[in-house]
Amino acid sequence: MLGKLTWSAIPFDQPIPLVAAALVGLVLLGIIAWVAVAGWLPYLWREWITSVDHKRIGVMYVLLGLVMLIRGFSDAILMRSHQALAYNAPGYLPPEHYDQIFSAHGTIMIFFGAMPFMIGLMNFVVPLQLGVRDVAFPTLNSVSFWLTATGALLVNVSLVVGEFARTGWWPAPPLSEATYSPGVGVDYYLWAIQISGVGTLMSGVNLVTTILKMRAPGMSYLRMPMFCWTALASNLLIIAAFPILTATLAMLTLDRYLGFHFFTDEAGGNSMLFMTLFWAWGHPEVYILALPAYGIFSEVISTFSGKPLFAYRSMVWATLAICLLSFTVWLHHFFTMGPGGDVNGVFGITSMIIAVPTGVKIFDWMFTMYGGRVRFTTPMLWSVAFLVTFVVGGATGVLLAIPPADFVLHNSLFLVAHFHNVIVSAVVFAAFAGYTYWFPKAFGFTLDEGWGKAAFWFSLVGYIWVFTPLYVVGLMGMTRRMQHFSIAEWYPWIVAASLGVIVMMAGVVCQVVQLVVSIRRREELRDLTGDPWDGRSLEWATASPPPSFNFAVMPHVEGEEAYWAIKQRAREQARLREEPDYEPVEMPLNSPTGFVCAFFATLVGFAMIWHIWWLAALGFAGAFATFVVFAWRDRIEYEIPAEAVARINRQNRASRLEALQQARRKEAA
């Protein structure tokens, strides 16, 4: 009846995951109880869970990303503190547990921390920057989000029911085949990634369609803000690369479930095939994350320098070059499998070439600050820190692209330090820069700058503190994923890295405190104009938070930096634009389709992991039925009357006019 699932699947003998999960469970139950008692459940259901508004979905994506970043960080704390206690000693995590921790750390950080964060920001910002009312397929967007949440849920369920993969975050065969990993760990990985991968792919289709087909009048490609360009490139990569991952994991699933031999090294199978397919997705994935990050830095640096982005067209070319070249570098993941001089030489060079457009971007950001009036707000601090630390990660990346250097550094902690150096400084710094930068747009008040800066400095110092020792110990020949070690000269560096984690932890705490303090001080931090940073692109042309329809009338774009031009004219003429003729707006109806689909998808995933075939069939049937019900719907839109649109827009115009006059008075004084 319940397949492989029995009481012994719950690790009663392992206190750490059980207590941790119990605590998380209690907190979650507490929050749900609190929400229910306060009577907010109907509100949550109506306004958030069933919402198809790209802004709400974006906010939920970012929230999921934030929670999962903390979850992944707690794995990092376990790993670093365990290793500090594992010199000539067993540490406190047995291998079978330690192996799950580092596998979960990588999986969660990439798939459920970084990806939702970046997709969330793109979801929230791109339609606003393009001057449109929503993404191309709003309900699909909701389905994408909830399927991603399903994946995150399944990974976390593995803490208490069964186990997670013990194979590392890419489940390389033969280790991940049923012979060597007979447990359910790899299956948790496979189903969590497959289900959330469907969500990611649909999200990619959605955003590409939005950018190609739904821009405001006058918004030609070469007038789009840089973030839209990088979002376009990133989502094109999602469409091109994620199907490879899906197919690869499907083949591994067939191997494990039905005894196929794609990757078993028997009956014509070959485990190297998995590696090449996985990294054909895996390396573009790096740029799927990095490209939107580059977009965020472009927006932030330009805004807070009070200047347009330097060499905009050059930046567009660099973005597209990275998009294409990202598919030519994957082979550097197996220089050390002995492919020979010619293959290694060619792919060493292609791996380096991608550093050219990236280098161009660095220089162009630098010159964006040149001649500017740089305001050191929290988002700008993250951006400058990115510029300075990212070049180190870039340089060690080029170093690793030289095959003979990779022959001694592959899989070492030097490599671990390298990719954390690039991913943390690009993606995580960008995530927090973007979070602080667009938070007032989403909620109508800015985040507390004092706590934000404290979070920045602790995170920056902690990050340098953790990864510099790992570079050093990698040069001493220490490899990754060691549960214990006995080399005396590695020991002090491992301890040093662990101490750095404490500093990073302070950064995480400040980040959380910042949010709490800001919510409590929201009336002081309120921004009525909708343009708290003196922004340059269209998202700042509407109220904060924007009304559900984003723009009362579609903006007309007459050049690069659409909003900056409008604002300059208003400043020169000391008055706002003429009030437009308001018309009723039609917006898509909310729909529980996404949530219900994800509920059934969770059943499918859980049932397939535990071989509960009837439940899996039920889940598939339920998800399909949900889709049919949605497809048969009669009403798809509702109308917001012109008077309501006018009322909302006039409110914002009044605030903006007041701000404009205040600025004039200040200038005159």
Next chain:
Amino acid sequence: MSLLNAKGPVGADEANILVVATLIMLAIILPTMVVTLFFAWWFRASNTKAHYRPDWAFSGKIELVVWSVPFLTIVFLGGIAWIGAHRLDPAVPLDSDKKTLRVQVVSLDWKWLFLYPEQQVASVNEVVVPAGTPVQFILTSSSVWNSFFVPRLGSMIYTMRGMTSQLNLMADQEGTLHGLSTHFSGDGFSDMHFPVRAVSDGAFIDWVQGAKVSPVLDTASYTELAKQSIADAPRTFGSVEPDLFRRIVDQTIPKGPGPTQGAENGAPPNVKPKGGS
């Protein structure tokens, strides 16, 4: 830092490439970091002396430099990559007056087996080589992937079932070096390290003679050895069944069996260390 203090020609060449490439890149990134911080500081909003140019957003000359600098750096480093990839290809034999010693390597769960086809001996979790003699390792795996690496000698290489890889290394001087697996292979991975003893030619012959009295490595004892175990103490085999290595590669000998029991409760059984380490 052991990688930069190599004990063999391959490692020394690789250390050299590491240092040269790092210096070239430092020449680019250090000025970039300094100028970035300087621009950010000088053009701070409160600095009234800095000239504000709100519309300055393009300069053809700067763009030319901006594209050329990374491009030229990559052309130069790409040359190093191309030449290095060929000269230091692990499959290329090393130049030496001495005859190359052949060692066949099999990664097992979770230990290393070294076969000496010419000497007809074998060892587990310890490899003994004569210093100053080039060694050609031919590697495969009985089960999952591993990667064979002796940091002070240079290049690592993967071991994969059903395939062989080749690695040529040489130790310059006598001494004991640390070797390890660098590709994660399961619960016993952290104990897959082994001493590499580089000894004099005479001591090597003595070691081979000493090993001759050890038990035989035949199909039966290999099958036993291929079972999962952690932290096996080093030991030797006095003779090796002919063609054993070829049969491991051809897979005419059963693969490493993996965890011995099923996994009714979702988690495979755990193997406890045997001692050693």
